[in-house]
Amino acid sequence: MTMEKTELNTSVNEELQDEYVSEHISVIDFKMITFSLAEKDYAIDIMKVKEIAKANNFTYVPNTAPFVLGVYNLRGDIIPIIDLRIFFNIPIKQRAKDTIERAVKKGTGELEGVEYIEIRYEGYGPGGVAFLVDVVTDNKNRSASTVRMNFSRNEGNLGETGSVAFMFDRKGILEFDKKKVNEDKLMETALEAGAEDIIDREHFSVVITDPNDFENVKKALDGKGLNSENAEITMYPQNEIEITDIETATKILKLYDDLEDNEDVQEIYANFNISDEILEKMEG
DSSP states (O other), X not given: OHHHHHHHHHHHHHHHHHHHHHHXXXXXXXXEEEEEETTEEEEXXXXXXXXXXXXXXXXXXXXXXXXXXXXXXXXXXXXXXXXXXXXXXXXXXXXXXXXXXXXXXXXXXXXXXXXXXXXXXEEEOGGGOEEEEEEEESOHHHHHHHHHHHHHTTTOEEOOTTSSGGGEEEEEEEXXXXXXXXXXXXXXXXXXXXXXXXXXXXXEEEEEEOGGGHXXXXXXXXXXXXXXXXXXXXXEESSOEEEOSHHHHHHHXXXXXXXXXXXXXXXXXXXXXXXXXXXXXXXX
């Protein structure tokens, strides 16, 4: 009898605990950018990350803190290059130290006898998606080989010069979160300032400008309190290919990721669009 009572009390307590937990704990769903440093994993809220870009060539600045390796010009914005190992005082092995020092010298152009050249590659990925790939390299044969391999192992093909470039135009773009701006005000201000077009996306409105009018349009929009989530001069596709199946979307993103991981690649332009619905299914 005593044992049965004890088991009953235990069961009741567990039910009460489960009920308390369900009432007082809420699930927060958000995405993170992760990276590793000294064999430890770190994460940053993706909403705090403006952009992920490579900075192979940067400028050394004297009389700065030891952890500041230099600065990088990203489309007119001066970005400091920070060595997190030094910033957090993390010891490194001599071999890793030599690699970092060589990378710094490469970035600042201090390696003797090294000349960097800019090359644009053109190709097609899965689903007939067009890619433009800009690289900065000290070995064009190596770059051609690695970029070709990126395409071939992801069901793509590296094309001849001019095979893809005609599908893109150099344009200024400004992206606005629909939840944060008045769309009528955005359209009126942008067109009056000289914008060429405004494209309606699922969650964003995209203002398109001629590169020569980019700064004037941006200034006019900023003056009206219409602040963009992203603003840049880029190679913008004349038409986009809508990707409607998960298999093709997965292959395209795999090619894009492989190109991003290529140390010579600086910029990637492509003419595909994957809906939020497809992306959510891929994540699920």
